[in-house]
Amino acid sequence: MRLGDCTLACLGAGNMGAALLRGLVRSGAVRAARLRAADVKPAALDALRRELKVRVFEDNRAAVADADVVVLAVKPQGLDRVLGHLRGHLRPDALVVSIAAGFPTALIARLLGGKPRVVRAMPNIAAAVRMAATAISAGAHARRADLRLARELFETCGLVTEVEEGLMDAVTGLSGTGPMYVFIIIEALSDAGVRMGLARHQASELATQTVLGAAQMVQQTGQHPIFLKDLVTSPGGTAINALYSMEKTGMRAVLMDAVEAATRRSRELGRPFQSEPA
Ligand SMILES: NC(=O)c1ccc[n+]([C@@H]2O[C@H](COP(=O)([O-])OP(=O)(O)OC[C@H]3O[C@@H](n4cnc5c(N)ncnc54)[C@H](OP(=O)(O)O)[C@@H]3O)[C@@H](O)[C@H]2O)c1
Known part of the structure; x- marks a missing residue:
């Protein structure tokens, strides 16, 4: 599937989630009508809806209901609860892309249940001006096509390279920070x-x-x-x-x-x- 044909839900619309959504809209890679943002802050969602014309949700399950791609952009500390709440509510063929620091793809898969296709990514704050440096790595059940899609997604915000998941801490130390x-x-x-x-x-x-x-x-x-x-x-x-x-x-x-x-x-x-x- 091409990025432009995907419906994408971004869970967490803070610094990074909002920057990614801006990149997607401003690059023209995905039409705003295909983008969903979910957050616990109604004011932040309202601002994003007015700015980007994306659909906004205070309920993560509602946001992912029709999503081909689900981006996890909440803090790692709350991610286990978010994943537990999503369990059984993602589309079976959804690709999960996590930008949460330090949170392994294997644990994401375990918390979601089944064999979800997960790609882990470490962008940086320069995504806000579409100049991020992002590393991506594939989880156990992700396919080449999933990495290609994730690459397309983060290229809307800058440069992308591929690494083994074990190197994600080094990436966090170098370009994430x-x-x-x-x-x-x-x-x-x-x-x-x-x-x-x-x-x-x-x-x-x-x-x-x-x-x-x-x-x-x-x-x-x-x-x-x-x-x-x-x-x-x-x-x-x-x-x-x-x-x-x-x-x-x-x-x-x-x-x-x-x-x-x-x-x-x-x-x-x-x-x-x-x-x-x-
Ligand atoms: N910032 C960076 O430079 C950077 C770089 C690379 C990767 N990352 C990763 O990106 C992720 C997001 O970081 P960030 O800097 O964008 O954090 P952030 O600005 O705090 O954004 C996270 C957003 O998610 C909201 N949220 C909390 N619980 C939620 C839930 N259950 N469902 C939906 N939304 C929820 C937060 O609301 P509240 O504030 O009310 O909790 C906040 O608006 C983290 O996992 C981080 O490791 C960040």
């Missing part, structure tokens, strides 16, 4: 500009565009970042002096430690779910 690292880098660069005498608004504008431009250069040229670094480090120049200062502070190790800390935390958060018998 990743926008935070870059927000801090932008803010620190902006502070540095202010410290050197620039006005705040100009420092922020220049820092943001610099990060965006550097990222686009890596992506569009396909060149290794080290090659691009060499382009700006002229002998005895400003960049090589800045680089020397960064290396002395252990900047790379700082970032590697941060990703490791986030990966470890993701594992810890997922542990209560992983100890459940599958």
